[in-house]
Amino acid sequence: MSEPCMKLVLVTPEIPYNTGAIGRTCVALNLELILIKPYGFSLTEKAVRRAGTDYWKYVHLSEYDSWKHFLDDRKPRPESLFFFEEHGEQTLYDADYQPDAYLVFGCESKGLPLAILNGMEDQTFSLPMLDSRVRSLNLANVATAVIYQAMRTQLGG
Template identity: 65%
Template sequence: MPDPDARAPRAEMKIVLVTPEIPGNTGTIGRTCVALDLELILIRPYGFDLTEKSVRRAGLDYWKHVRLTEYDDWGAFVQDRAPRRDQIFLFEDDGAAGTVYDPVYPPDAYLVFGRETKGLQPEIVGAYPDRIFRLPMRSPHIRSLNLANAATAVAYQAMRAYLA
């Protein structure tokens, strides 16, 4: 019988969406956050009203369980949370630091994603050039993945060591 004290440490990871545009993606990511017990951090402006039915529809009846924190902008988030550099993981299609499989994610990591049409703002990417990772895509026919799919894939990879 497994020793309950030998379990992996509890992770307190967060998914951060910077200026999300599509309510269904935000709702779906919220549902993933509930499944993995992650906090969802949303940074304004949004391309939708957070009370829209489409956010709640994608999150189903789980949306009420999302641990949600909102910030007016990236600066307010950084000022309030003061994340260490090694906690920040940015995800872009062309992440030069490697793939999502390369880092060892600390239990308090911030998994940061940008808006669906343009990604993260240049000032955010420019401040963390060594912290930008990508999901590998084998087909030359795909430019990018849906934000909700990408965030879910990254979250499960990042949480891998903590889900045992």
């Protein structure tokens, strides 16, 4: 299997099931999963393993103690960072995904911190929701939708 190019980043994830499900999707599509601490759970919890089923052991996983440590270590180009937030002015369909893209998602209860999003408005995207009664979508569902859209553009589909 080749080294993953596109990466999925979860900043302070809170729900083990979502992280496990996202990890499973990353294995299926050969994406690296990057987790930024602190977590709202332990990676050894049964819920993470259950959601990832027996695939969790295959997750290409990297962990960082903070967003700053991630930036200092990876040094991503600003145009390779794609942030997904409920209030992004553009949709996931507007993004020009790079092959080395970092698809960045915040925690389930608060989203991404403003300190991360400040100055990155051009790189912040949302998923359309057509009914205003729905305040937010499940993180694992959003991440999966974004991953497939980003990969579709990379595969020329």
